[in-house]
Amino acid sequence: MKRKKIIDEGINGLGIGVINTNAKEFKALKKIIAEEAKQQSEDELLENTLLSVRFQMESYLKNEDGSLIEVGFFLKEFLRKLGVKNKFFAEYIGFQESNLSALFKGKRKINPDLAIKLGKIFRVNPILWIHIQSKNELLRLKNKNGKMYQEYSIDDLLKKAS
Numbered sequence: 001m002k003r004k005k006i007i008d009e010g011i012n013g014l015g016i017g018v019i020n021t022n023a024k025e026f027k028a029l030k031k032i033i034a035e036e037a038k039q040q041s042e043d044e045l046l047e048n049t050l051l052s053v054r055f056q057m058e059s060y061l062k063n064e065d066g067s068l069i070e071v072g073f074f075l076k077e078f079l080r081k082l083g084v085k086n087k088f089f090a091e092y093i094g095f096q097e098s099n100l101s102a103l104f105k106g107k108r109k110i111n112p113d114l115a116i117k118l119g120k121i122f123r124v125n126p127i128l129w130i131h132i133q134s135k136n137e138l139l140r141l142k143n144k145n146g147k148m149y150q151e152y153s154i155d156d157l158l159k160k161a162s
Helices: 024-038 042-062 071-082 086-092 097-104 112-122 126-149 154-161
Strands: 004-007 017-020
Touching: 042 071, 042 112, 042 126, 071 097, 071 126, 086 097, 112 126
Parallel strands: none
Antiparallel strands: 004 017
16 A cells, blocks of 8 residues: 655645655655765754754744644754753753743743843744744633634724724
């Protein structure tokens, strides 16, 4: 049985794409990519590792399906991919390990100081960390009080102003 993989964005312009992962062409492309990857320097591998998580962060910001991913998830991904232990990282940035754990769980927020530190360490614009935090706060508020905000509109404002 041939395995097929669905590509979220699609490759045919219709938003749905199917790739036969057993096709000869797919296997050849996969081999070329693997060979190229073996030739990367340590700096290139590091940069690609950092980019992969940054792209996930940017993709999450663009996603409007209402799903919520804690900013700590992305930090945890960076640390996992780099093989850095939580305890060591917490000490490195001047955090208690319990505060880092709270950040992972969404119980602690990213502040500008931490965003700058994370930006410098992981080569990610600090604003991206802040934007994810803000998006999550907005989603939580909308989920909690969504009906309350439905009464606000430009039409209602203008109607009541006249």
